[in-house]
Amino acid sequence: MTLKTSPLILVIGGTGTQGGNVARELLKNGHRVRILTRNxxxxxxxxxxxxxxxxxxxxMGNLQSLEPAMQGVTAIFSAQYADPNDPSIELRNASNMVQMAQKTGIQQIVHTSVVGSNVFPRWDKYKALVETFDHKYEVEEYIEYTALRSPDNEYLGIIEVTQDITNLRELKDDQRLLSYSSK
Structure with a gap:
C-alpha cells in the first residue's frame, strides 16, 4: 500500500498533544492524515x-463545516477538547461528528475519553471534574450506540488508550494497535 492508496484518516484534535502525537505516528507509518482545526x-x-x-x-460545533473535512475519509481519530465551563459542548460536538461521519460513509471512529468516566465518585468538592467525566461518559455512550455498529447492528468495540500515544505496533492482517508509553 502506497501513501497515495493508503486510507485517509481524519484526526480531530490533531493540533493538540494526544491528537498531534497520533497524527505524527500515522504519518510516520505511511498513512494519509487530514487534521481538522479551527485555525x-x-x-x-x-x-x-x-x-x-x-x-x-x-x-466541531458547526455540523456543515465538518463535511469537507470528512469527505473521502475512511476513519476518524477523535481527541476532543472538553470545555470545563460547559461540558455539554463535548456531547454536541460528538453528535455532530457522528452525524457527519454517517452521512459521508466513514467506516471507523476511534474516540478517546478518560478512564473511569462511568465510575467516578460523586465528590462534591470535585464537582466540575465529576461533571466533565459524566459528560465524557455520555459521549462514549452516544458514540458506542450510534457509530460503533455494523450495518447488522453488531457492536464493533472500543479501544482504550491514554494520553501519551507514541507509536503504532503492527498486528496481523494489516491491522494496527495504538499503544503508548509514559516517557
Whole structure:
C-alpha cells in the first residue's frame, strides 16, 4: 500500500498533544492524515502541514463545516477538547461528528475519553471534574450506540488508550494497535 492508496484518516484534535502525537505516528507509518482545526494558520497546524498532514478548517460545533473535512475519509481519530465551563459542548460536538461521519460513509471512529468516566465518585468538592467525566461518559455512550455498529447492528468495540500515544505496533492482517508509553 502506497501513501497515495493508503486510507485517509481524519484526526480531530490533531493540533493538540494526544491528537498531534497520533497524527505524527500515522504519518510516520505511511498513512494519509487530514487534521481538522479551527485555525489552519496556527503554528501547530502549519507544523503538521509541514510534516505531511492535510490541514482543513472546520469547527466541531458547526455540523456543515465538518463535511469537507470528512469527505473521502475512511476513519476518524477523535481527541476532543472538553470545555470545563460547559461540558455539554463535548456531547454536541460528538453528535455532530457522528452525524457527519454517517452521512459521508466513514467506516471507523476511534474516540478517546478518560478512564473511569462511568465510575467516578460523586465528590462534591470535585464537582466540575465529576461533571466533565459524566459528560465524557455520555459521549462514549452516544458514540458506542450510534457509530460503533455494523450495518447488522453488531457492536464493533472500543479501544482504550491514554494520553501519551507514541507509536503504532503492527498486528496481523494489516491491522494496527495504538499503544503508548509514559516517557
Amino acid at each position: 489552519p494558520e496556527s503554528i501547530t497546524a502549519k507544523q503538521m502541514a509541514e510534516a505531511g498532514a492535510e490541514v482543513v478548517k472546520g469547527d
